[in-house]
Amino acid sequence: MAAQQTPGSSASAPAPTMARLSRLAWVRGARVLTQGGGATFAVVALVLALLPTLFDGFFGFSAGFQLHRITLIGIFVIAAFAQNILTGYAAQASLGNAAFFGVGGYMLAWLTNDLGKPYWAGILVAVGVAAVVGILVGGPALRISGAYLAIATLGLVFVTVSLLDLWDTTAGRQNYDLSNLPALLTDDHTLYYTILVITVVLLWLGRNLLRSRVGRAWIAIRDSEAAAEAVGVNLARFKLLAFVVSAMLTGLAGALYATWATTASSSMASADQTIAFLTMIIVGGLGSITGSILGAIFVGFLPLLLGQLPSPLTIGSAQIQVSTLTTGIYGMLLLLALVFFPSGLSSLGGRGRALWTRLRSRAGGQP
Amino acid sequence: MTAATPMSLLEIRGLTVRFGGLVAINDLDLTIRMGQIFALVGPNGAGKTTVLNCVSGFVRPEHGTIRLAGTDLLPLGRDMRARLGIGRTFQNVQLFSSMSVLDNLVTAQHSRLRAGMLSGMLPFGRGPAEDARARERAREMLALLDLEAYADVIAGTLPLGARKLVGVARALVLKPRLVLLDEPAAGVPHAEVTALAEKLRSWRDTLGATLLLIEHNMALVQAVADSVCALNYGSKLAEGNPREVLSHPSVLEAYLGREAGSEAGSETGSEVESRDAEG
Amino acid sequence: MTAVLQVALAGGVTGSLYGLLAVGIVLIYRTTGVLNFAYGAIAAVCACFMYVLLTGPRLNFWLALPLALIFAVALGIALERLFARPVLNAPVFTKAIATLALALVLQTVAQQIWPQLAQPEHFPSPFEGHATRIGGLYISAIGVTVLGVTAVVMVALALFLNRTRLGIAMRATADNQPVARLMGVPVGLVFPLVWALSAVVAALTGILFASQQAVIDVQFMDPLLILAFVAAVLGGLESLPGALLGGLIVGLTDSLLALVLAGRHVGALDVSDPGIRAALIFGGFVLVLLLRPQGLFGQAVLRKV
Ligand SMILES: Nc1ncnc2c1ncn2[C@@H]1O[C@H](COP(=O)(O)OP(=O)(O)O)[C@@H](O)[C@H]1O
Ligand SMILES: [Mg+2]
Numbered sequence: 005m006a007a008q009q010t011p012g013s014s015a016s017a018p019a020p021t022m023a024r025l026s027r028l029a030w031v032r033g034a035r036v037l038t039q040g041g042g043a044t045f046a047v048v049a050l051v052l053a054l055l056p057t058l059f060d061g062f063f064g065f066s067a068g069f070q071l072h073r074i075t076l077i078g079i080f081v082i083a084a085f086a087q088n089i090l091t092g093y094a095a096q097a098s099l100g101n102a103a104f105f106g107v108g109g110y111m112l113a114w115l116t117n118d119l120g121k122p123y124w125a126g127i128l129v130a131v132g133v134a135a136v137v138g139i140l141v142g143g144p145a146l147r148i149s150g151a152y153l154a155i156a157t158l159g160l161v162f163v164t165v166s167l168l169d170l171w172d173t174t175a176g177r178q179n180y181d182l183s184n185l186p187a188l189l190t191d192d193h194t195l196y197y198t199i200l201v202i203t204v205v206l207l208w209l210g211r212n213l214l215r216s217r218v219g220r221a222w223i224a225i226r227d228s229e230a231a232a233e234a235v236g237v238n239l240a241r242f243k244l245l246a247f248v249v250s251a252m253l254t255g256l257a258g259a260l261y262a263t264w265a266t267t268a269s270s271s272m273a274s275a276d277q278t279i280a281f282l283t284m285i286i287v288g289g290l291g292s293i294t295g296s297i298l299g300a301i302f303v304g305f306l307p308l309l310l311g312q313l314p315s316p317l318t319i320g321s322a323q324i325q326v327s328t329l330t331t332g333i334y335g336m337l338l339l340l341a342l343v344f345f346p347s348g349l350s351s352l353g354g355r356g357r358a359l360w361t362r363l364r365s366r367a368g369g370q371p
Numbered sequence: 372m373t374a375a376t377p378m379s380l381l382e383i384r385g386l387t388v389r390f391g392g393l394v395a396i397n398d399l400d401l402t403i404r405m406g407q408i409f410a411l412v413g414p415n416g417a418g419k420t421t422v423l424n425c426v427s428g429f430v431r432p433e434h435g436t437i438r439l440a441g442t443d444l445l446p447l448g449r450d451m452r453a454r455l456g457i458g459r460t461f462q463n464v465q466l467f468s469s470m471s472v473l474d475n476l477v478t479a480q481h482s483r484l485r486a487g488m489l490s491g492m493l494p495f496g497r498g499p500a501e502d503a504r505a506r507e508r509a510r511e512m513l514a515l516l517d518l519e520a521y522a523d524v525i526a527g528t529l530p531l532g533a534r535k536l537v538g539v540a541r542a543l544v545l546k547p548r549l550v551l552l553d554e555p556a557a558g559v560p561h562a563e564v565t566a567l568a569e570k571l572r573s574w575r576d577t578l579g580a581t582l583l584l585i586e587h588n589m590a591l592v593q594a595v596a597d598s599v600c601a602l603n604y605g606s607k608l609a610e611g612n613p614r615e616v617l618s619h620p621s622v623l624e625a626y627l628g629r630e631a632g633s634e635a636g637s638e639t640g641s642e643v644e645s646r647d648a649e650g
Numbered sequence: 651m652t653a654v655l656q657v658a659l660a661g662g663v664t665g666s667l668y669g670l671l672a673v674g675i676v677l678i679y680r681t682t683g684v685l686n687f688a689y690g691a692i693a694a695v696c697a698c699f700m701y702v703l704l705t706g707p708r709l710n711f712w713l714a715l716p717l718a719l720i721f722a723v724a725l726g727i728a729l730e731r732l733f734a735r736p737v738l739n740a741p742v743f744t745k746a747i748a749t750l751a752l753a754l755v756l757q758t759v760a761q762q763i764w765p766q767l768a769q770p771e772h773f774p775s776p777f778e779g780h781a782t783r784i785g786g787l788y789i790s791a792i793g794v795t796v797l798g799v800t801a802v803v804m805v806a807l808a809l810f811l812n813r814t815r816l817g818i819a820m821r822a823t824a825d826n827q828p829v830a831r832l833m834g835v836p837v838g839l840v841f842p843l844v845w846a847l848s849a850v851v852a853a854l855t856g857i858l859f860a861s862q863q864a865v866i867d868v869q870f871m872d873p874l875l876i877l878a879f880v881a882a883v884l885g886g887l888e889s890l891p892g893a894l895l896g897g898l899i900v901g902l903t904d905s906l907l908a909l910v911l912a913g914r915h916v917g918a919l920d921v922s923d924p925g926i927r928a929a930l931i932f933g934g935f936v937l938v939l940l941l942r943p944q945g946l947f948g949q950a951v952l953r954k955v
Contacts, residue, residue, distance in 0.1 A: 097743045148939045151685050151887060154746060155879045156939060159932040162876050166925025174919060209492040216491030216498050220470075220478045227467040234427060234461075235541070236453035236482030245488070279750045286747055291469070328768075332758020338751035342744060343736040 052200060056193045072192050072264070073308055078199040079260045080300035082206055084284035085293065086253035091282075092290035093214060094246035095226035097150060100141055100157030101281050103164040104134045104251040106273025108258025110168055113180040113268045123186050127259050134255020135248050142247025146240045161278050168270035180268040189263050199260060206253065211293055213249075222246055226291070254281075276331070283334070287341045289348025298349045306334055380405045380581045381426065381549055386435035388421050388605070395421045396432065397605040403549075403598075408575055408582045410592045410613070413602035414625055419585045420462055422602075423551045426583070427459045428452050439549060454482045458547035460538040462554050462585075468527030472518065472537050475526050476509035477502065479541040512544045515577070516570070531558040543574060552584045556591050568594040589617055601625070652786045657905045663793045663862070665901020666800040670855040671871075671878035672885060672893035673807070674848035679887055680824040681844045682734060685746040688753040690875030692729070692849055694868055695760050696722045697856030698767050701866050704774055711776050718857065719850055726849030730842045760868045767868050775861035792862045799854060800894070807847075807890060820844060877904070877928075880935050886945035895947065903931055 051058075056071055083105060090096050108130040115126035141160055145153055172180065188194045213219050221242045224232035233239055262268040271277065280303055288299025310330055345352065381403040388396040396418045403409045411419045424430035426437055428449035437444040444452055458479075467475050484505060486498035513519045516536055521529065526537060535558055542550055555571075556564050568591050575582055586592050592599060592613055599616040601608040609619040616622060671689060678686045686692075699721045703714035729752070737748050761768050780791035811817040816839075822830040823840045831837050859874065860866040881900045885892030907930055911922045919926075938946060 091743070097746075144936050144940055147943050148936075149943075151679070151742065151746070152883055152939060152943065152945070154685065154743070155876075155883050156932075156936055159876060159880065159935065163925075163929040163932045166923075166928050170919070170923050170925045173923075212494050213488065213491045216502070217481060217484045217486040218488060218491045220474065221481060223470060224467050224478050224481070227469055228465040230429065230461065231465040231467065231541075233429075233449040234453060234459050234465075235479040236450045238448070238450040249488075275750075279747075279754070282747050282750070286744060328761060329758060331754045332762075335751040335754030335758070339733070339748060339755065342740065342748045342751070346740055346744065 056196055070308070071196055073304070075192070075196045075199050076261075076264060077300055077304035078196075078203040079257050079264060080280075080284060080304045081203050081297050082260070083254050083257040083281055084288065084296040084300040084303075085207060085210055086250045086257065087281040088285045088288075088290065088292070088296045089210065089214070089222070089253070090246050090250035092285055092292065092295070093219065093226060094222040094243060096145060096243060096246060097154040098141070098145075098157045098247070098250070099154050099275075099278050099282070100160040101250065101254050102273045102275070102277035103141075103157075103160045104137055104254035105258035105261065105277060105281075106164055106168055106268070106270065107137050108134045108255030109262035109268035109272050110171070110180060111255070112259040112262050113182050116182060116184045117180070120184070123184065123189070127256065130259040131252050131255050134251045134258070137255075138248040138251025139244065141251070142244040145247060146243055158275065158278070161273060161275050164273040165270050165275075168273055172270060178269075180262075182262055182266050182268070185263060185266065190266075195264065199264075202256075202260070206256075207293060207297075210253075214293070218242070218245065223291075283338045285348075287338060287345075287349060289350030292348065292350040295348045295350035302337075302349070303334075306330075306337070378404045380407075380440055381583070382436075382438045383422070383426075384436045384438075386422070386425060386432050386437065388418070388425060388430060388432045395605050396425070399435070399602075399605070399607060401600060401607075401610075403581060403583055405581055406575065406579070407597045408571060408584060408595050410584045410586055410596035410599045411602060412586065412589075412592060412599060412617075412622075413608070417602040417625075418605040419602055420553055421605075423459065423553055423583070423585065426452075426549075427457055427551060450482070456545075456548035457551065458542035458545060458549070459551035460535075460542045460553055460555060462557075464531070464534050464538045466526040466529075466534055466537055466541070468525070470526055471523050472513065472526050472529070472540075473506065473509050473522040475537060475541050476512055476544045477505045479544045480505045480508065483545055509544060512540050515574070516540045516543075532560055532563070535559055543578060543580070546578045546580065548581060550580050550582050552582060552586075554585050554587060556586060556588045564588060564591055565594070567591065571595045593617065653909065655787055657909045658902065659787065659789070659793065661902035661905030662898060663796045663901070664904065665881075665898035666796050666894075667855055667859055667862075667874060667897070668878045668881045668900050669894035669897025670800055670803060670851055670858075671874060672881035672897045673804070673890050674851040674855070675878060675882045676885065676887055676890060676893045677807075677844055677848045677851070679882070681820060682738070682841055683742055683745065684734060684737075684749060685742065686749045686848075687746060687875070687879075688729075688749040688756060689848070689852055689878070690871035691753040691756040691760075692722075692725065693852035693856035693859075694866075694871040695756055696725065696849065696853030697773075697860045697866055697870070698760055698764055698868060700853075700857050701767065701771065701773055701860065702764060705771075711774075715857070718853055722849040722853035723846045726846035727842045729849070730845035734841065734845060757868050764868070767866065770865045770867045770870070773860040773864055773866040775864070777861050778864055792858070796858050796862065799858060803851060803854065804890070804894060811890075816840075816843065877931070880931070884935070884938065884946045886947045888945075889947060892945070892947035896945075899946075900931065903934070907931070 055074065083101070086104075087098070087101050090098050090101070111130035111133045112123075112126045115121040115129050116123055121129075141157060144156065148156055172178070188198060214222075221232065221237045224235070224237055225239065225242060229239060258268075258272060261272065284299030284303050285296060286299070287302050288297065289295025307330055310333060341349075379402050381401070383399060383401040386396050386399040386401075387394070399418075399422065401409075401422070411422060413419055421430055425432050426444065428444070428447065432445070439452075439455055439457065442455065444455075447455070467478055470478065484501050486501060490496055490498035510519065510522065513522055516539065518533070518536060518540055521533060521537065526534065529537065535555060539552065539555055542552070556567055559567060571582065571584070572595055574580060584592075584596065596613045598611065599613045600610040601616050601619065601622045603621075603625040608621045608625060609616045671693065675686055675689055678684050678689075696718055700714055700718040703709045703717055704711065709717070733748070733752055737745050740748070775792070777790070777792040777795060782789050809817075811821055819830070819835045820840050820843065822833065822835050823837055827837060830840075855874075856871060860870065863870070877900050878897065881896035882893050884896035884899060885894070904927060907927045908922070911927065914921050
């Protein structure tokens with residue numbers, strides 16, 4: 005994060021008037037909104053806003069499913085970002101985020117279905133309960149670290165799956181279906197826009213947070229725990245905060261996922277789900293917001309792309325059922341990404357930019 | 372040694388540290404007066420870093436008391452001691468290596484800043500305002516140490532000498548009352564050591580700080596220290612003004628007897644903390 | 651009394667299985683720094699290979715066993731070459747995630763090669779149906795075999811690591827890789843060896859577990875894996891006897907809980923559910939870690955400041 009914060013104007017000091025200007029809050033606000041190229045931002049915003057219309061135009065009515073699938077990526081972005089805050093920024097090796105995801109989904113289902121509470125109240129409670137679970141996990145994490153923490157948190161996932169399963173069996177149901185959803189969230193188009201707005205707002209708030217005192221404390225913990233403490237960072241408080249923030253975001257993502265799928269199932273809290281979150285941030289890039297987005301897109305689109313392959317797929321004389329391959333290919337791609345892009349897709353952008361500036365400066369003109 | 376004079380800033384009494392069977396510090400008394408540059412010398416493994424770690428809270432002593440301006444430090448956590456006005460460097464530097472140099476110094480002002488979750492999420496209001504002031508202070512400190520050129524460089528990419536200086540800048544940026552410097556001259560090019568000596572004095576004067584300095588370079592110690600304490604095997608060999616201490620027979624023996632000529636190779640000195648020292 | 655003994659015996663047998671897996675996990679973790687979440691999949695693939703030998707060409711069990719172990723060695727070496735070596739210098743966490751991915755790949759490949767094993771299949775073994783009673787205590791042949799094999803594996807590993815040049819080289823690598831390299835330890839040889847050795851342990855565990863269950867599919871080791879990790883961590887992720895002891899503790903706790911909770915309800919909740927048991931074991935595990943963050947038998951870790 006801090007690495008990206010340094011703007012393109014490398015070592016040269018900015019002109020003093022500019023420096024004073026940039027201190028004005030609103031200028032900063034405007035810059036934050038448009039940084040990384042106002043044009044790119046505008047194009048991306050436009051495309052995202054028009055996507056549903058484009059889809060309908062190109063693919064006709066049956067495209068609803070694809071749009072639905074793309075909406076899922078927004079939910080994944082939130083979850084990936086949450087995992088990245090905890091693991092990529094605050095350096096806490098949590099394999100337990102799927103537990104927050106599942107808890108969020110089930111809480112929403114319970115409140116809206118069984119207790120008949122309004123949807124948004126359900127969302128609030130889901131986020132709150134996830135926060136409590138985050139405290140329960142983050143507390144021990146203050147004393148446990150590294151491999152020990154990874155295994156303890158993975159254990160949390162297994163326990164949560166069993167308990168949610170148990171809840172389902174006790175209540176005599178297969179899945180927890182959500183029936184009382186607001187109309188806004190049952191239509192593919194409005195659901196898309198709602199998720200889009202929520203995702204963008206959360207990313208924006210999160211990005212500000214990561215650049216603030218809190219985010220700097222997390223990065224300091226990642227870079228050197230000892231030095232962080234020596235400058236006055238309370239390790240316990242900020243590690244716990246990272247867990248709680250991550251749990252709340254993941255819980256929200258879980259609740260939205262249940263909304264999206266109109267059902268919550270214990271597989272939301274499974275180890276596979278945790279692997280998916282970790283894949284997102286590792287493939288995308290640890291400690292990078294762009295990385296969280298790219299990783300979520302990667303994981304979200306993969307099944308879609310694999311779905312385009314003919315099934316059964318014939319290689320020589322062998323026939324392969326593509327659907328059974330999905331997780332394997334998924335793992336294979338993760339492995340390849342780890343070997344060939346160990347710092348994630350988001351680092352490719354940086355490498356590309358570096359190459360570009362080198363080429364430009366070699367071409368003669370000072371950049 | 373005069374007992375608690377009103378001018379004393381740091382008082383260490385009866386400090387004893389044990390690592391398993393090894394007595395790293397043995398019943399040590401030290402008094403550092405306000406505004407002093409106090410040098411701690413001694414061969415590798417003498418326990419100098421351990422004294423520093425006790426003061427900043429990274430090692431919990433078995434016995435003894437440590438008071439900063441009358442406040443008992445031992446019950447306080449590391450972050451609280453930083454808040455009380457103790458800044459430190461590390462023998463192995465420990466910069467926030469993924470951050471720019473400027474951000475290292477902004478992060479070092481953590482205890483001065485207030486922004487929490489809410490103001491942190493908004494791009495206007497208190498958080499950005501205090502961050503802007505923090506950046507200003509950071510730039511001033513970089514200017515004082517002639518490091519402005521590095522402000523936007525990622526700290527992890529700097530050469531060792533520059534990283535050491537950034538580490539010092541990070542310790543100084545909040546103008547702490549007590550600054551603990553662990554071998555600031557190790558790895559700094561020889562030509563710059565005299566410059567460093569002058570700087571140490573001028574920081575002390577401009578910042579009004581008190582410096583506790585671990586140093587192997589005797590020329591530097593001679594040049595800057597108001598007072599010196601020589602340690603060996605965790606015990607005090609001699610204490611007083613630099614000229615006397617550095618020519619004290621047992622100090623010479625401790626250095627020449629075991630350490631002849633190896634002063635420069637001090638970077639591997641282990642600074643280790645037992646993980647459950649926290650309790 | 652017999653009930654308790656019976657439970658202790660059952661716990662000892664499952665605990666040994668956890669312990670064996672934990673031993674293999676610690677072996678790899680200590681020497682190569684890989685927290686191997688694919689270990690269950692490795693065990694499963696080897697056991698599946700054994701199943702195929704037993705059911706396809708209908709080999710005799712004792713003939714198939716060495717073949718399966720040879721397969722395990724080959725698999726271990728292949729994994730070291732194709733998987734562990736490219737990620738060798740990645741951070742520990744990244745490597746751990748990579749093994750999660752490896753597990754997915756292994757399971758998918760196994761499922762493609764042996765589609766019949768996507769569903770549980772009967773695993774034939776000579777132990778099946780053999781049991782005896784000693785003073786009211788029911789003792790199965792497979793139970794005794796598990797205990798025996800565990801003892802033999804532990805003794806053999808101890809002898810190998812302490813008495814042979816290669817074993818000592820392995821320990822040196824585990825203690826300090828750069829120094830071992832400088833001392834002329836063939837580190838390039840040690841890594842494949844570790845993977846092969848731990849794959850053999852995995853294969854043995856998998857085959858034992860399949861024999862005990864009498865059923866097998868490509869994912870049948872998954873439920874064991876996480877508890878094996880608990881065992882390894884309780885043992886401090888350091889020592890092989892510690893890992894075995896951790897396994898026995900987990901196994902015994904599980905059986906005891908099963909006995910105590912059997913048929914009990916709290917309100918509408920059936921607390922004899924395995925999910926509740928797992929939750930309790932994990933709760934206890936986390937408590938232990940809180941009291942001793944380095945595990946029950948681990949050394950306090952020194953952290954450089
Ligand atoms: N955490 C620790 N655990 C065990 N021994 C330690 C630890 N920290 C320091 N030591 C030992 O204490 C002695 C003093 O170390 P140190 O204070 O680093 O010496 P110096 O800084 O004077 O070179 C050395 O023998 C060192 O090995
Ligand atoms: Mg030292």
